[in-house]
Amino acid sequence: MTSAGATHSSPAHAGAGQAATHQPLRLVPIRSIGPSERERVVRHLIALEAHDRYLRFGYAATDEHIHRYAAGLDFDRDDIFGIYNRRIELIAMAHLAFSVDPQRASCAEFGVSVLPHARGRGYGARLFDRAVMHARNQGVSMIYIHALTENTHMLKIVRKAGATVVRDGSESEAHLTLPPATLDTHVSEIVEHQFAEADYIVKTQSKRFHDFMAGVQEVRQGVRAGRHKSAG
């Protein structure tokens, strides 16, 4: 619920910049999304059911709201991160929105969504880690997360990362103070970026090959059907 919106397991989790306290998960390729992928963002968000949209945006977002949100994404100012499946569909995405308020210049807001079938695999937490690392590297000192109080999964993610959660009735606001970037955060981000790009290229080529083979198969079936007709 926010205006906002591959990491490995080295967490912001367990507190930004602190040592990890839980079992590392496998490396998850998280890619930085560009403006050419607005349609994918739309498809991802439209696939969310009504209650998930409410949790994500804090209001009952219609398809029209989602189209407007995607059209308004500022890829120069903000960062959008995504996790893709083999068909290059976005199964999880996060929006790190940098503050436009000069008095909160070093603040950013985090929002995230994971498609229902991909939940519980740690993607939400990994996206948060990735966003925190990027935010630190961009000089952000405080990250905010607005969530409904009922959103236990989201609040679990941010609490585990060391955020302070302030409850205000049905809504909660969490904030996490970020330590300054280090050589490690800069190098890690470069490595994760390269890994995610490589993964994306492999998935794209593999999808192209599968689409090509499906096309060949369709032509073969068409030829067979034609033969069958002319023989009959």
Ligand SMILES: CC(C)(COP(=O)(O)OP(=O)(O)OC[C@H]1O[C@@H](n2cnc3c(N)ncnc32)[C@H](O)[C@@H]1OP(=O)(O)O)[C@@H](O)C(=O)NCCC(=O)NCCS
């Ligand atoms: C909140 C959301 C992003 C979490 O995504 P996710 O990928 O499932 O999150 P993770 O797998 O990292 O899980 C986070 C925690 O919630 C728990 N969790 C996730 N799904 C769960 C489920 N179905 N049942 C029980 N626990 C669950 C996980 O076990 C994990 O806790 P742990 O670290 O103690 O194991 C996802 O549910 C979602 O997209 N919801 C709709 C949109 C939304 O609420 N956005 C957040 C507002 S900004």
